[in-house]
Amino acid sequence: MLALLLEAYEYFLANQSRFWAAATQHVWISSAALLIGTAIGLPVGIWAARRAHAGQWAINAFGALRLIPSLAVLFLAQPYLGIGALPALVALTLLAVPPVLIAAYAGVRNVDRGVSEAARGMGMTAAQILWRVELPLALPSIVGGVRSAAVEVIASATLAAFIGGGGLGIFITRGYALFDTRIMLVGAIPVALLALTVELALALVQRRLSSNAGMAA
């Protein structure tokens, strides 16, 4: 096992420029997908939380979207978007939306009814209630949603390599094609480390936010 890791490391040293290009591409495409996914999921989630029936519909629709495997999305999108980074970005974005959306929905929904009623009764406008009360109170939950979306997107971005979208997935597909475990590890280990780092960092942010919000014990 150790020998295998050393060999993988040697392969990495020998292919540094290609590795860093792939890693950069991986981070870039994941970040973009996460950013766009949040930009879609957050407002839709907040909107859904504020109206009872339409909201439930939106949540169910996006929940169902999660059931479609990312790989299927990639291949289904191919006839329309071709190959390369763009269809990969689209698929990853679709993957990022549901966790953020559901977290935003739940976060706003879980704001104590008495708190939002007091805000209204004191004369806050709808926008003031959103920005000063609902969003700050929902923020820990929203960061939690971004966190699970980030992990999913970083892990799934390996699939981009299947349709020529680049990223660290190229080492995995190449290693698989050549029956070379070393090469696969050069892709798999950094992806796992990246996902773990982001997960821990965002968990920390989430914890800080909860205690700042005066809600954690």
Place this chain on the structure above:
Amino acid sequence: MSSIVAEQLSKTFPGEARPVVDSVSFRIEPGEFVVLLGPSGCGKTTLLKMINRLYEPTSGRLLIDGADARAVPATELRRRIGYVIQQTGLFPHLRIEQNIAVVPQLLGWERRRIEVRIDELLDLVELPRAYRRRYPRQLSGGEQQRVGLARALAADPGLMLMDEPFGALDAITRARLQDELLRIQQRLHKTILFVTHDVDEALRLADRLLIMRAGRMVQFDTPLAVLSHPADDFVRDLLSADDVLRRLSLLRVADALRPPAVNEGYGNGSSALTPTDDLRIALGRVLEAGGESLPVVADGQNVGRVTPASIAAALARGERALPD
């Protein structure tokens, strides 16, 4: 202080056949403490929430200080009305000082003025100023509701709406906060509308009781008048108006005063009554002292006496000798 006039105020929620509030009309004078009393579902909270337009009436008119409540935007109206609710509704992510500052900030007060006001209010509700930097969850339930009261008073509104504010507190804390509220009211003379289903609380606090049943106003009068002359059996049962002791607790020694007996001394000072003692206590003390009579002392002067017969007469009259 604000006056409130309701004219045929009704509210029917969409999809419901019966109105929750059914053509209610009343006039509340500036500085009055009015308690809305009734069983759950009688429409008292809905009526309260129509005053600050959390609910818009289906029909009827509401005048606050003579002006139609719909003449200004709802948010502007609400900033002029203090609002306290049962669950306190304190913002958990804001410190106590930030919670209190909400309405003054909405009104665009200067920062220095707000800072001074926060200290004033903490003093008023008898919380230490050191609490400014705390979060609501670090306070007890009773303390949180004091903050809720301070927050509602922050911009010095003429009108306060209180929706079962002490409903979630234990009996001792509730009694203490009722006292506080009465003390604050004696100083500030706000117009207060207070919703409760606790009869003792209502009798204790109200200048006038507005009693509701199934969306209609059944009676609107002083606690003593309601107890002495309940409008119907519903009111009689709701207030247990047949409970003699409850009625006695609303009358005072002054209402049952007889001239002093000739040659009567001061009695022994400890058992002497004062004119402001309530008759429930007085009766107990008279019975304890042998059931004859007890002297009444005011400012060291023997001003008269109270006997079981005079108490019975006061009860039969059912009204106060002197207004408050």
